[in-house]
Amino acid sequence: MIPRYSRPDMVAIWEPATKFRIWFEIEAHACDAMADLGVIPRENAQAVWKAKDVEFNVARIDEIEAETKHDVIAFLTHLAEHVGSDEARFVHQGMTSSDVLDTCFNIQLTRAADILIADMEGLLAALKRRAFEHKDTLRIGRSHGIHAEPTTMGLTFARFYAEMQRNLRRLHTAREEIATGAISGAVGTFANVDPRVEEHVCAQLGLTPEPISTQVIPRDRHAAFFAALGVVASSIENVAIEIRHMQRTEVLEAAEFFSMGQKGSSAMPHKKNPVLTENLTGLARLVRMAVVPAMENVALWHERDISHSSVERMIGPDATITLDFALARLTNVIDKLLVYPDNMMANMNKFPGLVMSQRVLLALTQAGVSREDAYRLVQRNALKVWETGCDFKTELLNDAEVTAALSPAEIAEKFDLGYHTKHVNTIFARVFGES
């Protein structure tokens, strides 16, 4: 976790205090369930709730752990300091540490997912607003970095919106994947703890009982969760790369918002660098790097080994904190992005008229010219524009073989930009349900 790439709400989920709070709730609800089942005395279960509003002393727990070398025992010992040794003596009965640890981890991931989902909704709102704002802002579409045909900036925002909407769905699925809990004992047989304890604890904490666990909750769930974060991160990179391209000196169709007081570099004050989106490109790599170890974590030995634990201690906080930060940063970038429609038009006309070559090609074939001939005619005029900067339409009008097939009016009509935007509303309706 890098402080500069983190936000407090997500960080809070991963703080020791939060963890102990969750542990407490698991243990307390479990006691309630055991009391309901008559396994432990009701008053002992009730006594545990004395610690309901206690702020656990993390330092004290660490101190006990240093001695016992066991985190859950350390916590239980500390809990007994609040509840009373005697009252607390049924806490955790029949349970194994992982019942607490794994259920807690999934609660943390579920809460993290909730934040990510809210982040994503914020990003979607920003993308939608900018999409409608620039629905008709003309811009050249590019394949291979080369001018292709006109499109609009609104369509660019709209496709990012559609991609992020898919990511929203993936985040919901990811949340569902890990919103389970398990209180099933040392090897998952419920030998020492009734399955109804698990059911009660899960119900209280908004989880689904894991249908079958071992000592741990199966790690394919977590692999799927982190894989989903990796996909989201890759989409963030996708948007970031687009903006970085738009901001480069020669293109300059957009720029990250630039406050005049900010120093862009130590030496070149005029440089407005797309540092936020470059940063997002790097953050995407960081989130993505959790995917493979999360998958390597799936194959635990028999009913569990603990190899996954150190991995999760790192990627649990790191991937979620980094992704939360990245989504918020991207939302901010989108919200404030400076868009330069004039530069978009200037770029489109760098090789005057050339972007219409596909239409001319089509018109020629529709006029009866063979595909091969049409291709040749378009190509020979296009190359002139490419090489000399002359105007494509003029060249076509001067090409006898072209005018033999198409009238001047027909040629002129091919250079109407509206031709390319006529289905923008249709696409917007598909994406946003409105246009």
Next chain:
Amino acid sequence: MIPRYSRPDMVAIWEPATKFRIWFEIEAHACDAMADLGVIPRENAQAVWKAKDVEFNVARIDEIEAETKHDVIAFLTHLAEHVGSDEARFVHQGMTSSDVLDTCFNIQLTRAADILIADMEGLLAALKRRAFEHKDTLRIGRSHGIHAEPTTMGLTFARFYAEMQRNLRRLHTAREEIATGAISGAVGTFANVDPRVEEHVCAQLGLTPEPISTQVIPRDRHAAFFAALGVVASSIENVAIEIRHMQRTEVLEAAEFFSMGQKGSSAMPHKKNPVLTENLTGLARLVRMAVVPAMENVALWHERDISHSSVERMIGPDATITLDFALARLTNVIDKLLVYPDNMMANMNKFPGLVMSQRVLLALTQAGVSREDAYRLVQRNALKVWETGCDFKTELLNDAEVTAALSPAEIAEKFDLGYHTKHVNTIFARVFGES
């Protein structure tokens, strides 16, 4: 693609002949739609179907491609050889190569998903059968490779079943992710092709129209698809590792089916090696390695660059073919797995009675002994068993501090194996809906 790790149905999906067949269908349906819209003559659309049953000549297409350096043009040229140049002249009108290539790729992935889904259903059937067969076959549960508490072999199969059921759901989601098509032209604006052409083609081919595409279908879909395969592969590794452990000489609780005619190694005839599950471990790594490049493919430049293409040419076939093979191999391993219940009991009794230590611990605390004392009492007797192989129950009966808390009958009761299996039916009901 490694022939020895492939099966014909999945391989067929990726053969050039299949690809050209799909291209044909896309083009032919597109012509129909264009004819419906009055954009091209009906007879030209109908003429295309003359090639309906033609087996396209892959070598001929390659020959044309060698000349034109363009695969779709090569195909169209060849198609015209069947349909007639004149009749074929409206084929592909207003479309761009990617309309065909991307829609085709998604059809191939969708078909691959269908095979993988069927594979998974086969694996689930095998796991379920073996789970019920060994529902009550006692076996020691292990954490950290160390004996913990008794469980049953049926629960082992059942948890793999539950994991694979989740994977089945992930495969369905993955299929849905990539079952889209796009016929939207050079930059996705439908400038030269009506959106209704896309709708018609997709409807005919069982796809959903991509709500917004550029020149290509967005690659976050494919990233999610390959990530799902990576999770499935990791689960395969999980099962494989379990079996490899069970088969090792000292454990020998199970073995891959071994035909007596097979030579296990060039020099040691008696060795029955778990080579299939070791192989599955490697295959899992191969499938998983597609995940990161698929994610790196998401951030294409502007409306497309072609960097993703070479990656997909390899991982498209490789990951699906390998996973199909792996699922089939695992199904076969599960189906025929030799299970040795006697060895399971012998292993459980390696340190006589020790696996019951948790129950004794619990009984002591319930009898009023403090957690710390109970721990100490269990530990000191357990260590004797560990070090000398003596019987745990006998030691407990001879420990005055223990018998001060628990009667001999109470102690004896703790060594009842049925205690550990009492919730097996409950778990089976959760997993299978029956027990």
Next chain:
Amino acid sequence: MIPRYSRPDMVAIWEPATKFRIWFEIEAHACDAMADLGVIPRENAQAVWKAKDVEFNVARIDEIEAETKHDVIAFLTHLAEHVGSDEARFVHQGMTSSDVLDTCFNIQLTRAADILIADMEGLLAALKRRAFEHKDTLRIGRSHGIHAEPTTMGLTFARFYAEMQRNLRRLHTAREEIATGAISGAVGTFANVDPRVEEHVCAQLGLTPEPISTQVIPRDRHAAFFAALGVVASSIENVAIEIRHMQRTEVLEAAEFFSMGQKGSSAMPHKKNPVLTENLTGLARLVRMAVVPAMENVALWHERDISHSSVERMIGPDATITLDFALARLTNVIDKLLVYPDNMMANMNKFPGLVMSQRVLLALTQAGVSREDAYRLVQRNALKVWETGCDFKTELLNDAEVTAALSPAEIAEKFDLGYHTKHVNTIFARVFGES
């Protein structure tokens, strides 16, 4: 392995015929050594060489393997068909299959490394030639995609040269890593085969004896090998990305060689797309994806398990074939790259004079202006150029605060391009040992 991304010499290394030829040589040399040691009769050792020039029948070996389910036994059986059963009966004596398989695999990787090293030398030659050709071709240097200060195209080529020279060294190290052989028996103890057999075989085949092997050669060597390929691939991506940027419509400082007969896309004839370097970007991902599984292969169980084998069957050929192809393709791209110096100058002057801002900043501080003030002065004039396209030098000359610190002559001097290229020779001397 994708045929379109492969070249015959590298493919040949991985063909079954090559593998069997290497197996033969290992076995034949091993027989010689055993005869030298008096372990087997000299005439049997000599008899093996009867197969020296035999072209082994791959189909026949496959047929035997289908029956015996063991590849080395199948080969030995087939070898006996050439040498005579009786004469061949000492072949492979005391050896284990992995002695042959692992030594063979390392020979294949070593040969692959030789080709990659030759490829790299070819690439270096091309880069060096282009570097000297464009040593003084002025071009704007960019950070964050934003104009920074002038540099030269020669320096761009030179830095790729230096990077590839490091990669050449890494390839040599990688070759050394895997140029070992092992003939040490079932668990590496040489129980059944004298260590001198290994020494002889390795000496004959250009390998170093593995100091200590188990049944297999340790896989950390292979992990290091594939990691090196991953670094080389990443450098290829680095060069490819540079060229892709240079070729984009708005920049157009270079272009992949374009033969006029080639059709750039099915619809837009004028587009000259950087498809080769886009392809190289994808190929880099493919090579890189071998790195993680190669690392996962290191931790084999005890003296070996066979999980690494399937992985290596795929990544061995795939990563080397793809990298060989990529290096050759990149060499070709560099060799023929169209460089447009005029466009470089035009781009540099997009914001007239602005690229000199750093010099002016420095001059102001040297003239006694505080860093903060100098920064402010440069920034305010730079922003005018940025926003209006006016000339930076003129603005400075009109800024009283600037001219209070610098004379017009001093200001003019800051716009001398030679200032930026004065150390090009020094850098070339560092990189090439000449300038």
Next chain:
Amino acid sequence: MIPRYSRPDMVAIWEPATKFRIWFEIEAHACDAMADLGVIPRENAQAVWKAKDVEFNVARIDEIEAETKHDVIAFLTHLAEHVGSDEARFVHQGMTSSDVLDTCFNIQLTRAADILIADMEGLLAALKRRAFEHKDTLRIGRSHGIHAEPTTMGLTFARFYAEMQRNLRRLHTAREEIATGAISGAVGTFANVDPRVEEHVCAQLGLTPEPISTQVIPRDRHAAFFAALGVVASSIENVAIEIRHMQRTEVLEAAEFFSMGQKGSSAMPHKKNPVLTENLTGLARLVRMAVVPAMENVALWHERDISHSSVERMIGPDATITLDFALARLTNVIDKLLVYPDNMMANMNKFPGLVMSQRVLLALTQAGVSREDAYRLVQRNALKVWETGCDFKTELLNDAEVTAALSPAEIAEKFDLGYHTKHVNTIFARVFGES
């Protein structure tokens, strides 16, 4: 960085205070060089050294950075607070932030490499000591987890030693890869700073001048560095997996040192879990996950983009801190590993005599039995032992077909364990240069 997986010396390298100290040294040495060249006044260069023993105020620098949004400017401002504004005004002259940042990062990585190298030397010493201690401790060698032939525990340690010696070499190479510095200005042309400044700074700080840099030091170096760490981590996993296998209940040939006061699990006091090596397995995944993003960092745009920065902020500290901790933990595990030779012998005799089957096979073929017949004879007796636990030697002596080929004395001789250890000294001499 996870505190529990970190050690103070490595952590210190990555602390802000260390970073600022290094920045100071770079700037101060650069000033010296500029004074030598007559570019700045000598007294200003000398004045900078007034801050030689200053402990920079990290909080103060952060405060300035919050305002200026630029870390190097913040530091320089703070430096001026110590040195005096006027005296400090030539500091950083002609340099760019990356000159400082990149050179500093490489110094940190170099120091990290020094610690890792020392760690590795410690691990080698432990492995060597244990190897000689157990040079002759007999143990069954295993392939596929199945008993193969006898080996010794010393050979196991020796092969880990040889592997780690290769890793030591890789760490030295990795150190060399990143022990470079660059003071070359905004795009690497030395336009504003003489190359001799770079030479002086590098000489003072133990670095090699980067032959050609852009704004940054090329990232292929860092990719190679982190790839080397990934290989080392994979070797750690290799050793960890071996120990985890040895410690499992059924094998119990070794165990991590267990202090009696330690509670192995919250519920099962007798369990001695291999938690350290399981943890090392996870830590290996964590180190390895830095490899791919480090490779993705290579392809920066033009003379630099800043996408690599966030990645390095995380993987720089995390990968080195985790690997340092893992090497130290592994050294400790090896040093104190409990080895159980009696259990090794008991395991070897699980199927009495069976591990000698390869020798018998060889003896039969040498006695003139065909390979196929010998195989059959060995196999039929071996399977009896496998299935009934009878004694292999006895079975052979009772098999008329066997005794027709081998005398009882010849058969007995095949069961001499010394046969398998006769080359241990040779191997030790290869590995350690002594035996």
